[in-house]
Amino acid sequence: MAGTVAAARSDALNQKIKNRHRSSWYQGWKRFKRNRLAVVGLVWVVLFFLAGIIGPWVAPYDYRVGDFLAINQGPSWQHIFGTDNVGHDMFSQILYSVRSALIIALGATLVSFVIGVILGLWAGLRGGLADVIIMRGVDFMMTLPGFLFALILVVLLGRGYWSLILAIGIPGWAGYARLIRSLVLGMRNGEMVEAATALGASQAHIARRYMLPNVVGSMAVSLAFGIPGDLAQIAGLSIFGMGLQPPIPSFGNMLAAAGDNILGFPWLLYFPAGIFAITLLAFLFVADGLQEAFSPKGGN
Amino acid sequence: MAVVKFIAKRLIQIIITLILVMTVSYMLMYYSPGGFMHTTVMASVLAPLQSQNPILYQQVMDQFNSRYGLNLPLWQQIAKYVWHELSFDFGNSMQNPSLSIMSQLKQTLPVSVDLAVGSVVLSVIVGVPLGIVAALKRNTWIDYVVGTVSLAGQAIPAFVLAVIMVLLFGVVFPGILPIAGWGAWKDAILPVICLSAANIGVVARYMRGSLIETLRLDYIRTAKAKGVKYWPMVMNHGVKNSLTAMITVIGPQFAFTVMGTIWVEQIFGIPGLGKVMQTAFTSFDYPLAITSVFLLGSMIMIMNLLVDIIYAFIDPRVKL
Numbered sequence: 001m002a003g004t005v006a007a008a009r010s011d012a013l014n015q016k017i018k019n020r021h022r023s024s025w026y027q028g029w030k031r032f033k034r035n036r037l038a039v040v041g042l043v044w045v046v047l048f049f050l051a052g053i054i055g056p057w058v059a060p061y062d063y064r065v066g067d068f069l070a071i072n073q074g075p076s077w078q079h080i081f082g083t084d085n086v087g088h089d090m091f092s093q094i095l096y097s098v099r100s101a102l103i104i105a106l107g108a109t110l111v112s113f114v115i116g117v118i119l120g121l122w123a124g125l126r127g128g129l130a131d132v133i134i135m136r137g138v139d140f141m142m143t144l145p146g147f148l149f150a151l152i153l154v155v156l157l158g159r160g161y162w163s164l165i166l167a168i169g170i171p172g173w174a175g176y177a178r179l180i181r182s183l184v185l186g187m188r189n190g191e192m193v194e195a196a197t198a199l200g201a202s203q204a205h206i207a208r209r210y211m212l213p214n215v216v217g218s219m220a221v222s223l224a225f226g227i228p229g230d231l232a233q234i235a236g237l238s239i240f241g242m243g244l245q246p247p248i249p250s251f252g253n254m255l256a257a258a259g260d261n262i263l264g265f266p267w268l269l270y271f272p273a274g275i276f277a278i279t280l281l282a283f284l285f286v287a288d289g290l291q292e293a294f295s296p297k298g299g300n
Numbered sequence: 301m302a303v304v305k306f307i308a309k310r311l312i313q314i315i316i317t318l319i320l321v322m323t324v325s326y327m328l329m330y331y332s333p334g335g336f337m338h339t340t341v342m343a344s345v346l347a348p349l350q351s352q353n354p355i356l357y358q359q360v361m362d363q364f365n366s367r368y369g370l371n372l373p374l375w376q377q378i379a380k381y382v383w384h385e386l387s388f389d390f391g392n393s394m395q396n397p398s399l400s401i402m403s404q405l406k407q408t409l410p411v412s413v414d415l416a417v418g419s420v421v422l423s424v425i426v427g428v429p430l431g432i433v434a435a436l437k438r439n440t441w442i443d444y445v446v447g448t449v450s451l452a453g454q455a456i457p458a459f460v461l462a463v464i465m466v467l468l469f470g471v472v473f474p475g476i477l478p479i480a481g482w483g484a485w486k487d488a489i490l491p492v493i494c495l496s497a498a499n500i501g502v503v504a505r506y507m508r509g510s511l512i513e514t515l516r517l518d519y520i521r522t523a524k525a526k527g528v529k530y531w532p533m534v535m536n537h538g539v540k541n542s543l544t545a546m547i548t549v550i551g552p553q554f555a556f557t558v559m560g561t562i563w564v565e566q567i568f569g570i571p572g573l574g575k576v577m578q579t580a581f582t583s584f585d586y587p588l589a590i591t592s593v594f595l596l597g598s599m600i601m602i603m604n605l606l607v608d609i610i611y612a613f614i615d616p617r618v619k620l
Contacts, residue, residue: 037448140317140320147559148325148559148593148596149324151581152324152325152328152329152581153328155328155329155332155581155582156328156329156331156332228455232457232460235457235459235460236457236459236563239459239563239566239567240562240563240566240578240581240582241578241582242582255459255460255463266467266470266471269463269467270467273460273463273464273467274464276460277456277460277461277464280455280456280457280460281452281455281456283455284451284452284454284455285451288451
């Protein structure tokens with residue numbers, strides 16, 4: 001009898017310990033859920049990803065094929081978002097655009113992030129001359145708009161997927177490098193690590209239990225802010241005539257056609273501009289929610 | 301004396317950075333496939349010549365290259381362009397050889413600067429009160445609405461907003477405000493609003509955070525204890541203190557606004573620096589492209605320098 005009570009108690013204790021292990025993530029999620037806009041944003045972002053993944057299979061028409069008998073039509077049951085000046089179905093165009101936008105934005109953010117992490121780690125761990133040079137480089141990149149570099153890189157590399165990923169990704173490293181460096185420095189000299197070391201914790205244990213959970217939140221937040229920024233940059237390049245080469249559909253190319261379409265055929269802009277604006281908002285609300293939930297110090 | 305030394309040091313830094321930026325831009329353009337004579341327009345003009353009279357074609361190309369120094373070794377080309385830019389001798393552009401770049405800039409640059417200045421002024425006028433209200437009504441629905449709106453302003457880039465504005469005032473409510481062109485003051489309203497959305501968000505969020513922090517400080521408690529009334533306390537002790545720090549936000553923001561004008565000009569059909577830059581880069585117009593990089597870069601960096609100097613003057617705690 002006494003044994004079972006003790007077992008139940010230790011079960012409860014184990015459960016409690018387990019909960020505490022998961023608590024930083026669990027509580028982060030709980031804080032995130034409380035932010036209603038962030039949750040709505042997350043739903044839209046998930047839908048956006050879904051559209052990007054399954055878009056080409058559910059798109060009713062091929063993006064390359066125009067129907068010359070149905071040009072510049074308003075929304076109808078055949079073409080729910082209407083058709084453009086060569087008879088492309090706008091709904092299909094948008095579905096393909098989602099895919100191209102996601103591929104480039106995620107790729108570019110990853111490129112910036114990887115360069116930033118490598119340089120930031122290097123600067124933070126090595127210190128000395130490497131640190132000075134890398135931080136000068138960060139200042140240099142921060143003073144000038146990355147867009148300028150992106151523009152020149154597109155001229156150099158061309159207008160394909162890979163070249164756009166690199167053109168937008170390469171100039172974007174500075175912010176990540178600075179963040180990683182400051183995290184490394186803060187961690188290395190932080191009281192928490194000192195205390196853990198004093199208690200005899202192993203390096204691996206410190207890295208896993210104290211450093212990583214603290215770093216992951218900030219990195220996730222900076223990535224979440226990075227993706228909508230890169231999405232906007234892709235479209236910005238298109239407005240300059242330097243985005244994805246048409247006929248590959250992209251939001252930027254549809255927006256760039258604004259001048260020609262605005263008065264006669266406004267639905268060619270309602271849908272792309274509206275969906276693009278909502279998507280950027282959704283990504284930003286999610287990023288903001290993540291910031292509140294996982295790195296409350298960084299927020300205001 | 302320290303101030304002079306500080307400014308001199310920063311100016312040298314700015315010049316070094318500018319040389320680097322111009323060198324990088326030049327090299328990237330140099331190694332890109334294509335050239336001014338190979339852009340669609342020029343190529344279509346020159347194609348008959350090339351096929352009918354290859355010798356004359358070669359002469360034309362040689363003359364063009366020697367005129368812009370494109371036959372020199374790369375480092376000499378770069379040195380030449382960098383030197384000309386730094387001595388403000390911009391020369392003539394390739395697309396408009398009879399007109400000096402300087403006179404072209406005299407027409408286009410003020411337009412972009414007007415738009416950027418208008419946007420910064422508007423964002424302060426709107427953003428500061430929004431931030432104050434949000435800070436004083438912290439964690440109420442007013443605060444959340446202001447926070448969401450400022451976030452939205454920051455999320456949507458100026459060019460997307462511009463397209464939405466054109467739709468709104470061109471299709472839904474036509475005839476209220478002009479959606480294209482440049483000349484009357486009314487033409488500036490929509491572009492300035494589009495450019496300001498992000499700035500308003502930044503200013504409001506910063507003002508809110510800064511004021512909340514300021515109102516927690518000891519001297520505010522002292523002021524309260526002394527019996528200073530609520531609004532004088534907020535305005536004179538809180539807001540005034542937060543406003544000085546605001547300059548550090550507005551400076552860099554101004555730079556990004558200048559960058560933003562490039563797109564907004566494109567969409568509203570405004571003849572500013574943006575249009576010039578776009579054609580310069582897409583047509584390999586070296587003199588014009590390098591000049592626009594030079595101008596944009598120096599404007600941004602000098603703005604940041606000015607901010608640091610002004611900040612040191614306003615806030616005695618800051619040392620240069």
